Amino acid sequence: MTKLTPCHLLMLLCWICLLRPGTVLAAETGTEAEVIGVLYLRQQMPPKPVLSNVRAAPDNLGVAGALLGRDDNNTIARFIGQRFAIETFASADADQLLAAASQWIAAGNSFIVADLPTPTLLSMLQQPALRDRAVVFNATNKDDQLRQLHCQAHLLHTIPSRAMLTDALTQLLIKKRWQNWLLVTGLQPGDQLYATALQRSAKRFGGKFVDSRQWQTESDLRRSAQQEIPRFTQARDYDVVLVADEPGDIGEYLPYNTWLPRPVAGTQGLTATAWHWSIEQWGAAQLQNRFRDLHQREMAETDYAAWLALRALGEAVTRTRSPDRTTVYDYLLSENFQLSAFKGRALSFRPWNGQLRQPIPLVQPNAVVSQSPQDGYLHPYSTMDTLGFDRSEVKCSMSVGHTES
Template sequence: MWRRPRKFLGLLPLAASLLLSGAAFSAEVKIGYLGLQDDPRYHPDLVYTRIEIAPGGNPIDGATMGVAEMKVVSDAVDQQVVLDHQEATDAASLVAKLDEMVKAGEQFVILDLPAELVDQVAGQTREWPVTLLNATAPEDYLRQRCYPNLLHTAASDRMLSDAMVQLLRTRNWTKVLMLVGAEPRDKAMAAAFRASAERQRFNIVDEREFTLATDPANREKNNSLLITGNADYDVVFVADHQGEFSRYLPYDTQLPRLVVGSTGLVASEWQWSWDRDGSTQVTSRFETLTDGRRMTGQDWSSWIAAKAIVTAYAKARSGEYQKTADYIRGNRLKIDGAKGVQLNFRPWDGQMRFPIVLATHNAVIAEAPLEGFLHQTNVLDTLGTDEPEHKCQ
């Protein structure tokens, strides 16, 4: 028996309201998507045994799906939405490419760039008539730059660590042994977890640096049993963005303890096994679009960025850039991210508010904010840097 496809059901009330209010203008809307040419983040990361420790896959697929899903909404206001995917090789060429995109009428551009390039591009274009949406860089310092043209749909490191710490607090696992790699990215992840642990008054019993070096002089830093010995802890937090050390850590600690962070239990924007709030339909549509690739957190954040832009254009009902830019930043913006709550952006740091999933490789264990963690205005603001903590750099 034929049934109405489920993928657009959540959009029908929005489309109906737009039809009743009447379309304000008819136009082609071009949404930009600016990425790094041959981005190493999306190469499948294989160790010498051909074991994949980080999957490949470019999150442009998420933005493509977001635009396609919102066609019923853009059609309701007689808008033709086009996604313009551009790439460049360095900061100077990215700014030059963005200049071309803005001159071509692109007022909102999704940035799929490493943090240092997001920082440079946003800083050099802060006075331009364009809103940039950072979809893939989690570094907290980007949220502290206070660039007036920059929003974030990628979860910040602090959001991810706050979610993890909430779960540990509910289990009363508050004595933590931290293992941290030598890379700057590892140290940034560790700093975020440290701040979250301090918020919940955890006891970090020790912080130890690991290495992949295998020489005898480093045996206490590269051996899982040795580096986790001589301490009493409830849980091991590991900050290892490359994943090569951490993949050997579960079941190989001196004490029989949970491993979280870069392996074991991991915090993310999305996990393909999540099965609530319409998430299974989102995952299925993505796998159909990509011939079976599973949706990651970066795919989700690119998808939600595209949905936010199309919604703002449709609801602002104006051809003026500033009116649409004000709408996407305002309280009237309500986005369905298949998470059970309506999403919008924080005014102080431009970060999108949304729940975080805590998952193993094939199951979601919890979704934060967890019950019992309260906030005076919005419980989603228990994840990430809250307004009283926020400082511009």
């Protein structure tokens, strides 16, 4: 039997209050529950050689959060005649993934959680059968182009974009008056995209790059960081070293090794992230404990984003009392949708690009430092819209999924 935590009991009480007078709970009638299926689709990427002591990602990264979200949904769903179920499919072959998605939708299902790179994700959504009959939650891909240039109808993003992360970090740096930055960039394509997002954030909030450096070699720094990093970071005076190194090839060696004694932020050091194991406020400790009990490890940001996808779906299905794809999707993008997610604010989707509005924790390896948006950054609708692409910056349409002229 599922153990009911205080959070589960509170959720149950809220939903019982929503039931019409005279409603009989499905758990009392013994009727067969309506199954709401979700496909977790993951593209397995070939491992790349690492140049630092970065810990390997867990095999169940992402899907572990989806499973917890399923269990949370079922705590309530079983009382109203519904049951959420997850199927997983993983492959390195994009064609196999597209075929699995097509078969899932052809079988009468509607919902997919995607752990896919941009080309595969866009190819999937270009298939007429999926574009017209699926709601896809992107739980892992932070690509800014998916939110600014390649919006797609029925594609929703629960993972923050790179722009949201760099905006969140920049707000704190400017608030602390650390305005002059040295930028250090790695060699990988994701590093360049993160650096581009940092440059956009600097222009938006008033940061200044006094110099920039790109790490040009693939040498292993585990034995030579104390000799190479100080020379590499010599520059005019700066307040912070900003690093764009998503794999962690060089960024892990920057703290305490820079030429000037300055903090490090970006992809290492002080980082902006969707979630961190040290978050305890707003009831988050019980979410962390439930995840740890279920999977015997800490909850990562990808797990949290997948959990958000399942919880957003569960909230929409329960509120509308319908698993119909169109009904659920319209409700998710409406002003009525609000999701409690242990961040101190109700989360909602931006109707102009499908991105989930959410506060962004700023953390060091073992503690939360702050959370953005920072005080003083205002917006006519929601201060969370100071993070990432606002409506006027988006050049694509959610209704048709093409770039506007």
